[in-house]
Amino acid sequence: GAVVSQHPSRVICKSGTSVKIECRSLDFQATTMFWYRQFPKQSLMLMATSNEGSKATYEQGVEKDKFLINHASLTLSTLTVTSAHPEDSSFYICSASSPTGPTTGNQPQHFGDGTRLSIL
Amino acid sequence: DAKTTQPTSMDCAEGRAANLPCNHSTISGNEYVYWYRQIHSQGPQYIIHGLKNNETNEMASLIITEDRKSSTLILPHATLRDTAVYYCIVRDLITGANSKLTFGKGITLSVRP
Numbered sequence: 001g002a003v004v005s006q007h008p009s010r011v012i013c014k015s016g017t018s019v020k021i022e023c024r025s026l027d028f029q030a031t032t033m034f035w036y037r038q039f040p041k042q043s044l045m046l047m048a049t050s051n052e053g054s055k056a057t058y059e060q061g062v063e064k065d066k067f068l069i070n071h072a073s074l075t076l077s078t079l080t081v082t083s084a085h086p087e088d089s090s091f092y093i094c095s096a097s098s099p100t101g102p103t104t105g106n107q108p109q110h111f112g113d114g115t116r117l118s119i120l
Numbered sequence: 121d122a123k124t125t126q127p128t129s130m131d132c133a134e135g136r137a138a139n140l141p142c143n144h145s146t147i148s149g150n151e152y153v154y155w156y157r158q159i160h161s162q163g164p165q166y167i168i169h170g171l172k173n174n175e176t177n178e179m180a181s182l183i184i185t186e187d188r189k190s191s192t193l194i195l196p197h198a199t200l201r202d203t204a205v206y207y208c209i210v211r212d213l214i215t216g217a218n219s220k221l222t223f224g225k226g227i228t229l230s231v232r233p
Contacts, residue, residue, distance in 0.1 A: 006163070034220055043207075044164065044223040093163045095221075108154065109221055111163035 003027055004096050006112030014120055015086060021079045021115045023094030029074035030096035034109065035067075038091040050077040084119045091116050124208045124224055131230040138195040140227055142208030145189045152211050153184060154221070155193045157204040164207065164223075167193065198231045205229075 003026040011019050023033055031052045036044040048069055049057040056069035066088075068080040077096075081088055093114040097107045125143045132138040144153060152171050156164040168175055168182045170191075175182045181194040195202055207226040212219045 004163075036223075043225050044158075046220055046222070049220060091161075095163075108166040108169060110166060111156075114161070114163045116161070 004094065004110045004112045006094055006115055008115060009113060010116045010118075012118045012120065013084065016083055017119075019081045019084055019117060021081075021092055021094075021117075023077045023079070023096070023112055025075045025096045028096075030077075031074060033071060033077040033094055033096040035069065035077075035079050036093045036095070038093060038114075044093060047079075052077075081117065084117070086119045089117055089119045123222075124210060126206075126208055126224065126227040128225070129228040129230065131232055132198050134200060134231055134233055135197055138198040138202065138229055138231070140193040140195075140206050140208075140229065141190065142193070143190045144208070144210050147188050147210050150212060153182065153188075153191050154209045154211050155180070155182065156207045156209065156221075156223075157202075158207070158226070159201075159204045167206075169211075195229075198229075200231050200233065203229060203231045 005024045005026050007022045013019060033050040035047045037047050038044045046059050047062045047067060050069045050071040052071045052074055058064045066082055068082060071077040091114050093111055095109040095111040097109045152169050154169040155167040157167055158164045168177055168180050170182045170184055172184055172188055182191060184191045205226040205228050207223050209221050211221060
């Protein structure tokens with residue numbers, strides 16, 4: 001089945017560092033990928049929708065200059081947390097849908113295993 | 121997307137069926153019901169989805185009421201590895217594969233030995 005790979009799985013870095021997270025669709029092409037963030041004991045919150053070849057669409061309250069998204073190919077989207085601070089520490093998760101088949105409207109999204117970001 | 125409501129938590133004995141309810145009383149005709157689960161510190165895992173007919177796959181069964189206002193996810197023989205948070209989500213068919221998922225709080229299923 002469709003597989004989404006996310007890398008790295010865990011990052012620990014100093015405050016002020018920029019961190020890049022990669023999300024790859026391994027066996028399908030994804031024109032759209034999604035980035036979520038999850039704080040402890042909370043549900044997933046959508047941050048942005050990543051569109052191949054165009055600008056990402058950010059949810060209300062998400063700073064686009066802080067969370068840079070690049071979707072340069074049909075199999076790769078990256079999220080860069082710029083100048084990260086301790087409050088950016090969270091579990092970041094990406095997802096993508098496989099838009100193939102006769103009824104693309106009901107293709108499930110598949111998720112990566114997440115990246116746990118810890119800013120010291 | 122229409123909202124869903126789920127109980128906060130439930131438990132069941134290992135080997136028994138786990139029936140997880142979900143209410144989606146404002147669902148519209150072009151919205152599917154999706155179920156995902158999230159095991160601790162992992163990304164969500166797709167389980168099953170349906171529009172109006174009952175569905176079954178290797179993981180679970182999905183029973184949708186005739187008026188589509190509620191559904192039940194059934195894990196026929198729960199194991200300890202099924203302990204997770206289960207999310208019931210409705211998703212717009214028209215915008216299709218590129219439509220976003222809105223996660224609620226889900227229901228925490230605890231399977232006891």
